[in-house]
Amino acid sequence: MDIMQAITERRSIRKYLDVPVEWDKVGDILEAGRLAPSSGNLQDWRFIVVTKQDVRKKIAECCPGQNWVDTAPVIIVIFSLTEKVKKFYGMRGERLYAIQNCAACATHMILAATSLGLGSCWIGAFDENMLQRAVGLPDNGRPQMLLTIGYADEKPQMPNRYQLDNLTFFETYGGGGAGRIKDIGRVLWDQNVVGRAIQSTKETVSDVERHTKKDRESIVEKAKEKLNSLKKKLNKK
Ligand SMILES: Cc1cc2nc3c(=O)[nH]c(=O)nc-3n(C[C@H](O)[C@H](O)[C@H](O)COP(=O)(O)O)c2cc1C
Secondary structure (H helix, E strand, O other): OOHHHHHHHOOEOOOEOOOOOOHHHHHHHHHHHHOOOOHHHOOOEEEEEEOOHHHHHHHHHOOOOOHHHHHOOEEEEEEEEHHHHHHHHHHHHHHHHHHHHHHHHHHHHHHHHHHOOOEEEEEOOOOHHHHHHHOOOOOOEEEEEEEEEEOEOOOOOOOOOOOHHHHOOOOOOOHHHOOOOOOHHHHHHHHOHHHHHHHHHHHHHHHHHHOOHHHHHHHHHHHHHHHHHHHHHHHHO
């Protein structure tokens, strides 16, 4: 699966089928986490893979109001060895990088899960001390997030997201709207005009292969028109 497709299709799943997850898929998800970026390449994350029903139940009890958590056949606890990050980066390491490193790791894992046809949910709301006891974390380990993994038994709609032009500023933060691009979609489209021209040509070639000789001439004509209009746009820039 293409990375943008995984990013777009991933949803938080809170209802799972009672079907075990293949071990090779769990392995791929862990591998995706292992390969995430981390400050100074410290890789201060550690993972606990939980599949046993009684341990999953204990974990669910650490997550207030989230009884569904133990319905996931696999739960991955991601914790950081905060002392390690603190040693290299002081308070900033402990307070910021330890969290960011595990977040990068979790993001890799949930996208890998999507690409493998699995559902997942990132859980940040849990009682740290209870969780520490439930899975026997070491004193120097701070749980950062849980990931539930399994085959989805629901298909949630994409929740609303802000438009890019409400989130993005160029060069400096433009309080009151300064520095904002009115129509960022349009700007990105124009920037990518060459990429689109290549894509359009590829589509045309495959269309031509599929059609009769008579049809081909009109397809080629249409393609020429399309390319000319793209060229005009490019020249305007
Ligand atoms: C830091 C963080 C903490 C989260 N904690 C929880 C949680 O405790 N329980 C839960 O059901 N979802 C949790 N989520 C999932 C979000 O609710 C979800 O990502 C958001 O509603 C957007 O939906 P989507 O993931 O389907 O795009 C968390 C997500 C993040 C990034």
